[in-house]
Amino acid sequence: MSVINQASLSAIRYLLTDVDDTLTTDGQLLPETLTAIYHLHEAGVQVIPVTGACAGWCDHMVRAWPVSAVIGESGAFYKIYRSEKRLMHIGWYDDAELRRRQAEVIDVIKRELMPHYQDLRFAQDQVYRVADVALDIGQDREPLPQQQIRELLRLLTQCGVQARASSIHINAWRGDFGKFPMALRLLRNEFNLDDEQILNQVAFIGDSANDESMFAGLKYTFGVANIAQWLTDMRHHPAVLLEQPRGLGFVELADRLLEAR
Structure with missing residues (x-):
């Protein structure tokens, strides 16, 4: 696994993250993990869950958590506020x-x-x-x-x-959507990022084989420690393997990003 230097970490403006067993720990969102999301938000790092979670849970996340958008059901849709009172649900298909x-x-x-x-x-x-x-x-x-x-x-x-x-x-x-294709659509259409900005300003953190397209598509990628059990089933691995598992691994990365800023 490679090491991502401080200058690269300081340039990251968007942190895309899996949810189950990346943000959560034994199904729960630990207080220190939620606090880390708040600290990133306050520091100008936009946190965007990219998850297989259902539309119902994604609706809760985008409304209740300090996140900028949510990609749900493995890339079938994203939810984003385009104004304070205008929550949009954008599907890959209608x-x-x-x-x-x-x-x-x-x-x-x-x-x-x-x-x-x-x-x-x-x-x-x-x-x-x-x-x-x-x-x-x-x-x-x-x-x-x-x-x-x-x-x-x-x-x-x-x-x-x-x-x-x-x-x-x-x-x-059934369809050609997925986590990474929808992430690109969101970043380009809603945040107006070009390919160079996506390469240099976007990071991803995940925990399992269903995050592989994100690891393959992005430059700055991180795996929480519990991803180890899946690595033999994966062709594309995270660039950096964190020391802590699950929600504490997210906190570990958040601390690195905040220190770099």
């Missing part, structure tokens, strides 16, 4: 098309996977999703074995479904 594709994926899972995996179930937050489909692999159940997760990902891919595993869900969808 709402009807997202719902149509979501229904197709649900049908595939029920027809091709569930008859063969009797303990497979949708995440409890599926009802609050507008685009993707989430399978619970460790959120409200004992974690599935890594080999079974790999097999489910393979089967979904064979069925023409995009699928990525986070620490708690398999997120599945």
Whole structure:
């Protein structure tokens, strides 16, 4: 893993971050992690969650947390305030098309996977999703074995479904959206960044294989310590591996960014 120098850290103006097991610790947002987000916001670093989390949770995040925008459901949409009272929900496709594709994926899972995996179930937050489909692999159940997760990902891919595993869900969808493509769209359309600014002013922090497109696409990338279990399944790794896990790893990076400023 490389080292990112202080001059590079001081130029970072946008910190994109995964949520589950990157911001959260055992499903909770620690007070020191939330404080770190506030400190970054106050210092002029715009924090933007990029998550597989459902639209319902993303709506809460953009309203209640000191963040500049939220990308949700693995890149299906973003939410942003364009004025104090004008919250916008911008989808990769229009709402009807997202719902149509979501229904197709649900049908595939029920027809091709569930008859063969009797303990497979949708995440409890599926009802609050507008685009993707989430399978619970460790959120409200004992974690599935890594080999079974790999097999489910393979089967979904064979069925023409995009699928990525986070620490708690398999997120599945049909379409050409993803975390990194939507991040580029957001940064260009809402913050007016060009390619050079994206390269030099944007960083990302994540924890699992479903963050791989972000690690591949951006220059300044960080992995919290708990990403170690996923590295063998990934072609593209974070540039820097932090010492602390989960929400404390986010605090570790926040401290480095604030010190550099």
